[in-house]
Amino acid sequence: MAFQKGVALVLIIEEDIKTLLNDNRRKLIGAQVSMEDTTSDTVTIANSCFISSTVAREIIGKKEKDVIKAREKINEKGKNKRVNLKTDLVVNQFKEVDVISSKNVIGFIPGDEKPDEYIVVSAHYDHLGKKGDDIYNGADDNGSGTSSVLTLANAFSQADKDRVHFKRNIVFLLVTGEEKGLLGSEFYTHHPIIPLENTVADVNIDMVGRVDDKYQHNPNYIYVIGSDRISQKLHDMNEADNQKYSQLVLDYTYNDEADPNRYYYRSDHYNFAKNGIPSVFFFNGTHADYHRPTDTVDKINFEKMEKVDRHIFHLIWSLAMMDGNLK
Numbered sequence: 100m101a102f103q104k105g106v107a108l109v110l111i112i113e114e115d116i117k118t119l120l121n122d123n124r125r126k127l128i129g130a131q132v133s134m135e136d137t138t139s140d141t142v143t144i145a146n147s148c149f150i151s152s153t154v155a156r157e158i159i160g161k162k163e164k165d166v167i168k169a170r171e172k173i174n175e176k177g178k179n180k181r182v183n184l185k186t187d188l189v190v191n192q193f194k195e196v197d198v199i200s201s202k203n204v205i206g207f208i209p210g211d212e213k214p215d216e217y218i219v220v221s222a223h224y225d226h227l228g229k230k231g232d233d234i235y236n237g238a239d240d241n242g243s244g245t246s247s248v249l250t251l252a253n254a255f256s257q258a259d260k261d262r263v264h265f266k267r268n269i270v271f272l273l274v275t276g277e278e279k280g281l282l283g284s285e286f287y288t289h290h291p292i293i294p295l296e297n298t299v300a301d302v303n304i305d306m307v308g309r310v311d312d313k314y315q316h317n318p319n320y321i322y323v324i325g326s327d328r329i330s331q332k333l334h335d336m337n338e339a340d341n342q343k344y345s346q347l348v349l350d351y352t353y354n355d356e357a358d359p360n361r362y363y364y365r366s367d368h369y370n371f372a373k374n375g376i377p378s379v380f381f382f383n384g385t386h387a388d389y390h391r392p393t394d395t396v397d398k399i400n401f402e403k404m405e406k407v408d409r410h411i412f413h414l415i416w417s418l419a420m421m422d423g424n425l426k
């Protein structure tokens with residue numbers, strides 16, 4: 100509204116500006132990352148600036164009483180009441196833009212019976228980087244998913260060498276920028292190397308190397324998210340492979356649309372699902388080291404991770420070999 104009315108700058112008076120700054124440092128003065136091809140230059144909000152009550156008092160000067168009175172009136176009647184102030188305030192705001200580039204990594208195993216159809220296996224390989232001296236290792240998030248995709252690629256390429264004929268192509272996709280808002284997968288779905296209409300399914304792996312509180316006593320589980328949202332057949336295939344081969348506890352807690360964590364919208368499969376592509380997301384749930392420098396490799400439960408990866412292997416195999424379509 101302020102922008103529409105031509106307001107040049109909104110000064111927001113903050114009683115406790117120190118606390119505000121400490122609690123929101125990154126949001127207020129940190130860099131924001133967005134994808135170049137989706138960032139538009141059109142401004143839709145007025146510029147704003149937080150000021151302390153001390154600065155506000157200096158700007159208001161002798162008119163403090165008038166301002167207080169006007170504020171009371173506004174609160175009473177719910178109507179605007181303006182006080183004009185003369186001030187020498189000068190504000191300079193500069194927007195600094197850096198262009199950073201990053202890469203998605205892709206490879207595929209060719210199929211022969213349905214050469215136009217592709218199964219995508221995805222994981223994000225980025226994490227939070229470094230803050231000060233703290234290194235965010237991201238062993239579970241998402242070293243586990245990244246190495247799972249590489250291991251699966253290795254296994255399927257071995258099968259290919261052993262002259263297994265896959266009906267469909269199997270694509271291995273490692274994406275960047277997930278932690279900044281699913282940017283790598285968003286870019287991929289905006290600029291797909293394989294037409295999205297030929298992309299049969301996305302199997303996404305994000306955090307599969309740890310055990311959460313709920314499963315402390317049974318690591319043989321995995322949360323399954325999204326499998327039934329677009330294709331019941333995908334869901335059924337995942338269940339059938341689990342019964343036949345893996346016998347993991349497939350937990351659908353986070354697939355509930357009412358779940359407040361909204362994980363369905365928070366990893367890279369979502370950019371595929373958004374485009375109508377049946378997608379499934381494998382996830383071990385969070386833990387005390389989630390998004391902390393302490394997410395280190397010594398805490399990875401490799402035995403559990405192997406079981407999950409073997410299960411995902413079977414699902415990808417089934418998808419690559421299935422008769423008919425998912426939808």
Ligand SMILES: [Zn+2]
Nearest residue numbers: 240241305306
């Ligand atoms: Zn992640």
